Structures are given as C-alpha cells and as structure tokens.
Amino acid sequence: MKLHLLLAGVAAASFTVSAGAQTVAVQDDSAQSTEVESASDVSSEEDIVITAVAQGTNRLNSSITISSIGSDSLVQLAPRTSAELLRNLPGLRVEASGGDGNANISVRGLPVASGGSKFLQLQEDGLPILEFGDITFGNADIFLRADFNVRTVEAVRGGSASTFASNSPGGVINFISKTGDQEGGAFQLSSGLDYREFRVDFDQGGKLSDSLSYHFGGFYRIGDGQREVGYDGVRGGQFKANITKSFGDGGDVRLYGKYLNDRAIGYLPNPVQVTGSNSDPEYRDIANFSINNGTLHSGNIQNVQTLDGNNRPTTRSIADGQNPVVYSIGLETQIPIADGWNIVERFRYADISGGFTSPFPAAVGSAQSLANGLGGAGAQLFFASGAQAGQRIADPASLNGNGLLANIVLFDVDLKSLNNITNDIRINGSVPMGAGSLSITGGFYASRQDIQSDWLWTSFVQTVADGGRSELVDIRTAAGTPVTQNGVPGYSASFFGNCCRRSYDLDYTTYAPFAQLGLEIGRFNIDGSLRYDFGQARGSVAGADLGAGFGSGITAFDINGNGVISAPEQQVAVIPGVRSPLDYNYDYLSYSGGVNFRLTGSTALFARYSRGGRANADRLLFGPSINPVTGGLTDQGAAVDFVRQLEGGFKYRQGGLSLYATGFWARTEEQNFEATSQRFFNREYDAKGIELEGRFARGPFSLSAGGTYTDAEITRDVLNPAVEGNSPRRQAKFIFQATPQVDFDRVTIGANVIGTTDSYAQDDNQLVMPGFTQVNAFFSVRPADNVTVTVNGNNLFDVTGITESEEGAIPANGIVRARSITGRTISAAVRFGF
Template identity: 45%
Template sequence: MNFFKSRVSTCVSVAAIAVCTFAVPVAAQDAKPMTAWEASRTVDEGDMVTTGVARGRDRLNSATSTSAIKENDIISIAPRSLAELFRNIPGIRVNASTGEVGNSYTVRGLPLVNDGSKYIQIQEDGLPVLEFGDLLTLTPDTFVRADLNVAQVESIRGGSASTFASNAPGGVINLISKTGEVEGGSVMATIGVDFESYRTDFDYGAKLGNGWRFHVGGFYREGEGPRETGMNSMRGGQVKFNVTKQFDGGYIRVYGKLLDDKVPGFINTPLLVTGTNGDPSFADPIGLDSRTSSPLSPNLPASLRLGASGTPTEIDLSEGTRAKAKSLGFDAQFSLGEWSVTNRFRYADQSMRNVILFPSAAAPAAAFATRFGGPGARLTYAAGARAGQPFDASGNGLLTLSFIADSDASDVSNMTNDLRLSRVWNVGGGDLTTTAGLYRSSQEYVSEIGFTTFFQDTIGGGQSVPVNLTTATGIPVTQGGVLVYGSAGGFGNSKNTDLNYQVTAPFGSFNFAKGKFAIGGSMRWDKLRVRGNIINDSGSKPFDINGNGALSVPESRVTFIPVGVSFPVNYNHDYLSYSLSMNYRMSEPFAVFARYSRGGRAGADKILFTPAVSTVTGALVNSVAGNDTLRQAELGLKFRQDGIVLNLTGFYALTDETNSQITTNPVTGLTQLATVARSYKAYGLEFEGGIRRGPFSLTAHATYTEAEIDAAENPALVGNIPRQQPKLLWGLRPQFDSDQFSIGANIIGTTGSFAQDVNVLRLPAFTTVGAFAQFRPMERVELSVNASNLLNERAITSISEGAIPASGVVMGRTMYGRTVSASARFFF
C-alpha cells in the first residue's frame, strides 16, 4: 500500500482542526485518529488560511499571499536554525548568519536597516513571541525553537497582516503546534557527523475520550555546534504541552512552554578581499574558516563592566546567548447563538543573557599597533601557552579589534490577549462576514548593556587569544588584551532601559461574498502607551574594575552609568491601519485578487536616546518618529488542480523608516551606530508553485524585487538600492517518496547585492544545496541523513564596509558551511 496518498479533506490538516471544529460534533472527534507513523508518511494537502486573517477560509477564497511548511517538510529540511527554515518561505529574505538566534528577517524588499525582524512578526500559536522584533540585541528567534511539537509553519506576506496583527505590516510567520489529533508520537536521536552536536527530540499525543486530547513534546541537546568555538557552546532545550477539551461548536485549550537553552553568540568574521568593488573576490585568512569556525575561544577575556549598581559585573563569553521562558496560555473557540467567539491569551515570563563577541575591525597587526600605540609599539600574547611572547605575524599577520556586547535582559516578559467576535449574515443573497476584535499586550523591556573592547589574534578553531599592546617606551596600553572597558569606535553606549510598552488595538473587518466575487475591508487602531526610565553612560572615569588595587591605562577610562540617575520615558502614540481587498473565483481551480493596505510599526527602542523623545519630560517630541508607515498594493492569481499549485503576486510598497544602522567608519574601519530617517520603494513579483506526480514532487519559489531609497538624511543615497537587497531570491525542493525510502534536495539561492547603501562594494551571489535521505527498514523505524550547505558555499550575507579598504580586510557575516547530521526516529 502506498502511504503517500493525497488527503484532500482540510479537516485532516493539523492547522485547520481549530477551524473545522465549529462544524464537527464530538462524536466525529472521537473517531479513530491517524497514528504518528501514518502521519509521517502521508501528504497533507490541506489548504486553509488561518494566520493573519479574521476567520479561516480556503486559500483560493482569500485575498492574501500565504504559504505553509508542513511537519514532514520540516523534518526533511532539518534546519540548523529557525532562520534556515524561514529561508524556504516565498518572499522572505533571511540573513541567517549569526547562528541559532539573532538573525534578521524582512519581506518583499522592505528595508533591513538594522538587525531583527522589524516588519515581520514571529508568532507561536497565533500570538507574538515579542511585541517588537528588533529590540537591541534581542530578536524573537531567541525564544523560539522548531522541534517535533511544530505541526506546520504558516506565513502571510503583506495584506491583512496590517490589520490583524499589531506591529506587523510586512507579514506574519506563525509556528502552529500539534494538539493531539494524531495518536502516538516518536523519539528522534540526532548526532552531528562532521560537527559536535548531540540532540534528542520527542513528542506524544493522544485522545483521552469524552472530547479530551493532549500533546507533549520537546528536545534537549548539547555540543560545540556547527562552528568551532573550543567550548561546549550549545546546551539546553524545551518542553511544550497542551490539553484540549473539544465540545459541540468549539473547544478550549490550555498550553505551556518551558525553555532554557544556551547557544554561542558572535557576529562578524574577518575576510580577505581582492579585485574591485564591482567584482570582488573573498577568501578566509589562514587559520580561520568563516564557514566552519569562529573567532570565539575560551581564552578570550570575560565581559567586565560597571553595572547599574555601580559595582563591576563579570561574565564569561562561554555563556553565549542563554534564553529562558516560562509561558502559560489558553485558546478558546465557541458559539453564542449566531456569533462565533475566539480568544487567545498567553503570559510569557522571558529573560535573556546575551554575551556576544563582535569583531569590529581587522587589519595587519603593525597598522593596528601604530594606530593605537604610536610608532614602535609592540604586541605580545596576553594568554595561552605563549603568554608574554612577541606576537607572531608569520601566520595571517592580522590583528582583530573586538568588543563584547554584554546584554542582560532580565525581564522581557509579555502578556497578550486577542479577542474576536464573528458572525455571518445573509445579505442580498450573499454572505457578509463581520468580525470585531480587541488586541491587548503588555511588553516589558528591562535591559542593561555594556561593552568590553580588546585585541585578539585572528585565529579560529577555539584557539584565539587576547593580545597586549605597549608603547615603544614600554607603557602598557592594554590590560590582558583589553583596550577599553567600554566601546571603541562609536558603536554604542552602555545603557539601561526599564520600560513597559502597552498596546491596545481595537479592530474590525467585513467580507462580502456572493457567487464568484468577494470584497473585504479591515481597520485597526493601535494605541501605544510607553512608561519607564532610560539612562546612557556618562563618559568614562578612573576605576579599579578588576579590584587588584592598581589602575591600568584601560582602567583610567572605564565607561560608567551614574547610579540613581535616569531619564523618563512617558508618551502615548496612536496610528490607524486599514486594508481593502477583492477576490474573484473565476473557476473552481483559479482565482485572482487585489489588495491595498496601509500599516504601521511603532518606533519602540530605536527612537530612545534620540531627539525624538525629550530627556526632560519623556514626551514624544517628533510624532512622525512614533511609528513607521508602510503602504502596499498587491495583485495576484492562484491556481490549484490535480496536484499542481501555482501562486503569483505582484507587489508595490512604500516605506517610511526611522532607525539606527550599524556602519563602518571609513577612516578608522571601526563599527559605529548611526541614526537614519528614510523612505524606500520596492516592487516586484513573488512566485510559489508545486507539482506532485505519483512519488515525485517539486516545490519552487522565487521573488524578484526592484528596490530603491526614495529619500534619505544623506541626499547622495537617494536612488540607490538598499544594502543587502538582491534582485532575486529563489528556491527548489525536488523529492521522491516511496514506502521504504525518501530522498530529496533543498536548493536556495540569491543574486548579488550591495554591501552598504552607498552602492560601491558588491556582495556575491550564492546558492546553498541541502540534501536528505530517509530509510524505513521496518515498521515504525526511520533512519535519515541530512546535509546542509552540502557544497560548503561561502554564503556572505553582509559586509560592514561600503568599499574595499586599503588593508584588504573586511568584516563579514556568513552562513553555516557544510554540516551533516544523522538521525534515528522511533514511532510508538
């Protein structure tokens, strides 16, 4: 029997169960469910839209651009991070270069001015993980892990995301959990073949009778990880659970999550560059592979800074990024007469300690020595077996100036509630669906961030050590390699924030469908209330930060935050979003749609410490900076018949942006932070398609984008292409399935782009090839091998410099190189 048969009924789809239950009585829910073993070999052809819309409906009846990655596809892709998984979503541009967390996401040419996901909201089970996706050193993927709990990943780009989610005008990516419809579960053990990683995943779900069901799952892993760090950099896991009571006309579900996971934290790696700005050639320095290694090392200094209490705070780089979360929520759907009521609530107690190594600049050692120590300055090793010996330039000859960004986000908890009431009216021979709702969230943001700047040799493999600098007369410039107990080059200040963001957003929508036509509209009024205090550092002062009773040169200029001094933040801001749409179902397999939307995104922390907020009253001085506006037009067509799916959407977007941007000082080469206020334009085509013929299947996606800067604080940038924005993103995933085995590939590519907005230095195009093979030697056993970036492509996602510097060394971010893993999965 061929278990890879089509399942047409959408009620089989895990994501659509919540919608189908309005019409399915309890007796039907107690029917014999599909087992986990059967589900793992069954093609789920459910095509319902449930994310970013008022009510779930067939994709061809919805004027939206949506996609879904199903559970079995996630298992095949075997992503090393959430970012690698999201690269498979049409229209989404992902800079998947910082590892497990801290990656950047944008959509359809919208600007990626800073890190994070400013215009895309990442959700779990329909509610945001963080209210804002681009808080300083804090991104939503910090608190999300894709494991066996995930039933599917839904996404919506543009469109109704503007009015059915706050602060998400570009789109929503929603990880939807399993809820026990499938009987049984599995245990999967995975090891890294060519990298150190040991991981165990499990999940189990079952029906308990009388309408009750449950699901529980999670993972634990440890190891050095896909890049060499010289440490056990990855350790931790999560457990998720939910219990559902199904009843006639609806359900109620209680769910929770425990997450405690540590991953390595570093940004940038030195790259050698030759050739011209228009046709550069990049290579790795001797001894440091940008794909499989890192500048991280247990020999490097710890973060040592003055905290808000005025006492030193010390933490080792081995702490990496450690995320903790404890969440509890409920999800309910039920009927009140002709009205359908949906309420989602979650409270998440979240915190993060983020100790990131940020290599800021690299150059020939002699040049750095002269720049910071004067003529005749000398370099010596500050740790390791050669401590005290002269620096050996016979290797790659490079010295790196790095800083540790130590961010202690002790409280980033949030409470979120989304209430919706819907009713279908019979009007003029058609169906008028109306929805009214109220969204309420409270986002805490309590964070301290400080910096430690030091020299290190440019070596990988977990072997790098700090380097000391002395003047020609023997005066120490550094202490244990540390140049400044703070930041150098203007990257940023030590700062503390203690803020609460409250969002209250009433919203409503209508959709009138008659025959083949449907028209719709929606509005959302976001009201933001911000209260709290912030403080920047007040320069530097002499301080014996290591407590040895003597002041070194670096200790003569220790960055400090004045104790008991702060500035208020006290403002309210509101903005209106709306969306209008039309959908025409020309025939059973074919539909066309059009949509125009205006959405907003609140300024959040990027307008703090700027003239936009008064340091005296905390009021919002510049109301324009209170939110960024995104206007979008879409025109699309959809086709689905006989195993063929084709979707094509044309888009046009205008974005107003206020933000801060990491750039490089053209004189010193050091990384710095600059404030930008710009307008952007983007237009293009987004394609998604798939075909299945017997055991063969092929899915594909491509997004062509023309983007430019329309207005800028620097007039010379107007008309330029935004940095790191390629013309084309594309992907192919061919697959062959049989009873005994499955094989396939996952090919994702991007064309070239400019490193920075000045449009001088070009980033090369790259294509990553993944491959997988699954073998089922017996009932309920599956063995698999998965390779990511099989050809070991040097996939450069960003370069800090706008042009090739005289040193021939730039600071870049690259994706993981080749990693191969093997898994054994047992079903029960």
C-alpha cells in the same frame, strides 16, 4: 466598553491603564483541527488559512498571499536554525547567518535598515513572541525554537497582516503547535558527523478521553554548534505542553505552557579578504580563518570582567552567547454563543529574560599596526590567554600565519526583562445577505511589553584564528609600559569612543480595536478590515550618550581588586545615575481591502490594498526623535512608520499541480538605529516585483519551488540625501528556493536549493555581495516500521554566501568584516515513531 471590561477581567492587573493598540492574528480553533501540510502538500478544498485572517478560510477563496511548511518538511529539511527553515518561504528575505537567532528577516523588498524583523511579526499559536520584532539585542527569533512541537508554519505576506496583527504590516509568520489531534509521537537522536553537536528530540500526543486531548514535546542539545569554538557553544533545550477540552456544542478550551532555556552562539561579522574591484569583488578566506566555518569565539576567551548595571564588579561569560530564558503560559478558548457565532479568546503571559553576548570586530588589521595604535610606535605584543599566555610575540607579521589582530567590542547585554502579556478577544459569525452571506468580525487586542536591559560592553584585543584557537593579546609601549590588562585596553567600548554603557527600563502598552466585514456572493469574496492602534511608551533610560547633563560614562575603577589602578582601569564605563524619562503616546489607523474572484473550481484571481503601521520602540532612544529632558517626541511622526501595499495575482490548484503568482508594490517609511555602526536612519523606500510559488507531484516525485523578483529603491533620505535613488543594502533582485524529492516505499531522497543574486553591501551601492546558491540534501530510509534513519547535508558544496558587510567599499588592507552562511555540515539522525 463591555468588550474592554471583559478583556480586563481576563487580563486583570497585568495591564496598566493607559493607551495602546495592537492586534495579533488569531486563528479560528475550528480550523486548527485541520492538518495543514506545506504550501503545496494540500490539493483539496481543505487548504485552510488560519493566520492573519478573521476566520479560517480556503486559500483559493482568500485575497491574501500565504504559504506554509508542514511538520514533515521540518524533519526532512533538518534546518540548523529557525531562520534556515524560513528561507523556504517565498517572498521572505532571511539572512540566516547569525546562528540560532539574531537573523535579519524582511518581506517583499521592505528594508532591513538595522537588525531583526521590524515589519514582520513572529508568532507562536497566533500571539506574538515579542511585540516588537527588532528590539535591540532582543530580536524575536532569539526566543523561538522550531522542534517536534510544531505542526505547521504559516506565513502571510502583506494583506490582512496590517489589520489582524499589530506592528507587522509586512506580514506574519505563525508557528502553530500540535494539539494531540493525531495519536502518537516520536523520539529522535541526532548528531553532527563533521561538527560537534548532540541532540535529542521527542513529542507525544493523543486522546485522554473523547473530549480531552494533549500534546507535549521538546529537545535538549549540547556541543560546539555549527562552527568549532573549543567549548560547548550550544547547550540547553525546550519543553512545551498543552491540553485541550472539547465540548459538545463545538466549543473548546486549551491551556498551554512553554519553558525555554538555551544557549547558542550569535555569529557576528568576521574578517574576510576581498580583492578585485567593488563592482567585481572576490571574497577569499584569510589564512587560518574560514569565513563560512570560522568565528572569533574561542575556548581561550570565555570570560570578561566588567561592571554590572548597578556599577558593581562582575564576571560575564561569553560562552552564554544568545541565552533566551522563557517561561510562558497561555489560554485559548472558543465559545459558541449562537448559530454560527463564536467568541474566540486568546491570552498569554511570558516571562522572558536572558542575555546576548558576542564579540564584534571594530577593526581588523596587521598586528603591529593595531598594536601601535594603542601603544605607540614600536609597541610590543604578548599573548594574554591560552597556552602561550605571558610569552612575547617576537614576529607579529607571522602571528597565526596571517599577521592579524582584531580590536573587539564585546556586545554584552543583560536582558533583565522582555516580559510581555497579550490578549486577543473577538466575536465572529455570519448573516445571510441576498444570494450570499456577510461575515462579521469584531475584536480587541491588548499587550504590554517590557524592555529592561543593561548594556555592559567592553573591549579587548585578540588574534584572528578559527577553530576555537584565538587568544587575547596584551600591548605594551616600546619602553615596556602596559597599556592593556589581560587583553583589555579599557573596560568600555573603547573602539567605539567609549559609547553605549546604557540602561533601559521601558514599558510599551498597546490597545487595538479591529473589525472586518466579508461578503461572499457567487464567485466573489470581498472583504475590508480596520484596526485602530493606540499606545503609550513609558519608562526611563540612562547613559552618557544622552549628552550634557546626564552624567559621565567613564571613571577609574580597580576592576581586579589589586589596589592599583592600571591604565585600562582608568577607562571604566559606568551607567550614570541620572536617568532620562520616556513619556509619549501614539495612535494610528490601519486598513485593508481585497477582492477574490473564483474563475473555476481550481483557479482564482485576487487584488488587495493595505496600509499598516509599525510603532517604533527602543531604537528611537538616544536619538534625535526623543527629547531627553521631557521624554517626549521631538517629531510626532517618529512614533509610527507606515507601509502601503498593493498586491494582486493568480492562484491555481488541481490534482498534483499548484501555481501562485502575485505582483506587489510597497512604499515604506523607516526610522531606525543600528548599534554596530552607531547610525540613525530616516528614509522612505519603494519596492515592486513579482512573487512565484508552485508545486508539482506525480507518483513518487514532487517539486516545490518559489522565487521573488524585487526592484527596490531608496526614494528619500532626510539624513543622507546622497543615497536617494540607490538600491537598499543587501536587497537582491531575485531570491529563490526549490525542493525536488523522490519518495519510494522505504526510501526518500531530496534536495533543498536556496539562492540569491547579487546585492550591495551598503546603501552607497559600491561593494557588491555576490549571489550564491546553497544546496542542502537529505536521504532517509525506513528499515522497519516506525524507524527512520536520516542523513542530512547542509550547504553540501561548502559555498561562501555573504549576507552582510560592515564595509561599503574595499578598504586599503582588503579586509572586510562580513557575515556568511555556515559552510558544509553533515548530520545523522535516527527517529522512532510510536
């Protein structure tokens, strides 16, 4: 109770008095001063793990699996997005095809039944970016930008993530900031050579006095982005700063802040031609549309008219794309209270808002057939935007060289508040025990996560063209009667049955006491930890999808204000005034235990068993698990999904060689909702496999590599038993990465290879998504001290890499809606160090 009161004193009125439990991995500040490079850059006993553990510990002494990427690698690899960076971590399946956010991230065969990172938590400096990594249209990676502020990225797979972080039984990825321990900084100018994006990065850190250090940095950019769209698809930046006061007794306190306001395109599925058979398909570009370089975004389609969350006319900008706006402030402190005992406190408040706007193709087909579907046989087509606006399309079969149209549902979500407040406080220390020592940690975590958003979806018809050339198309009947208005058939999700005009106003409050004991005796390290999460979900939702009694979602409304109600204006989606409550509590216990045996000074064996939970959040809404009248659960078990994991392996590190091998098994429960397919899931999965990681360095040459073999299976499906025994969609048997590098005095040459084997597009295991290997390369030269010129090639051989497909089998017209990795992009940068 005293600990609870102390927490309340720090986080005062920010938390409502209710249930909840969640804990975040908090690194020990004493370890933070140790400069940790990439997983294999460190060959000494100072290879310290500080993520998802009780206290900083040596990697060879720990019974968890962890990898890291240092700041030097961030500069050399020049990933276009944070997701592309994370593909270099073993065990992670990262579908890096969505741009600067909206990536699907999983670990060790755990499923991606919908979007985001449900079982994996993304953190900055030991606290979560968002409490839930898969908020619909608010995935955590949207609100993350990796820049010069990052010192290290650490990734823990499985293990103690179950008990040292809430809602992340699969693992924790922690972006750790520089704090000025090393004097100096950098200024970098970079530009795309074959794509239009210009960027400036900077950072500076150092000592203001013997006991006061600081660091600040950020970036700004502008341009089309990786794919040509005909307007500034990316524009904005980030600024972060911190200041640390150290005390003579070993304690310290750090204040830090972040401002992020960026706009970036969210790439959704695009059309691609597929021939051959489901088991042996060939994916080819459609005429005048490249699957790995094109997008349906266009300079001719930037604004849409609709109604806002209060059912008032508004104009929304597609050009805003993924628009994270974040103001955050935090406090970290370590307070010594006795010999070897410390209190570690972490607190952060984040004001988060923005939006997600991107076109999703509900259907792609021949222009005339799609026009007939709206206007009847013999429907007429006219350009509705661009230089040809108003002109009739006389020969639809030759339109844009491919004769295609796309029926678009615009995913347009106003993220009014994803604010969160988090606090983690713990006490840790050790006591002698016989010939060894017993480490003890106890703590309490609390958080509150808002989810306030309005879904303002609408629809339109457009041509299929890349390079920012796509145009809206109007449809008229054979008699010339308009059935669209400026390309819009209805101001709703017309092609999804007018669904999904929704409003969410939710609060999720979480509390979690946790404790750990660790015994170090001789060559053995044995530890066990517990975490008890208890929480509540409160708030309300509105939407016609709730069913009878909750209002109609369609009305007539004069959108353009001309005094005439056109055919599309008779199909205007509104948010009903009747709201459904959300009101339930949940609780669950997580535990983890492991043993590590140090065979020699350079080798170790380990094993661990864990059970962790993930509380389900907004994706339960509008589904069978919530009673829309009471807001309570229809099935109490729906509140939490559990992951059980067994892992064990071998570690070796000596001189310039390190090898790590981990075998794993996981059983996962999954209840979820996918917005694109409007499907609910209720399943269980099994996954087993082996994860390998290593590094070799001799002289100027080094090689880092990793690979993960996974055998995953859907073992139970309540809603669709036909898929039981199948492989989960998009789960490849083998994923791998390798980075060879040669570093001379002033020249560095290297490559970064990312690959995957085949996988199935959907759970019915029909259409295969072929495996692919992507090769990135970098060349840097230092013509003078503190000056570095770098040329970086991403996807150097311009391979097509399909990461997801809406279709589970080749349709009759052979057109599949899919997401691919981005094609070849070349960038150059000049960096000045000081």
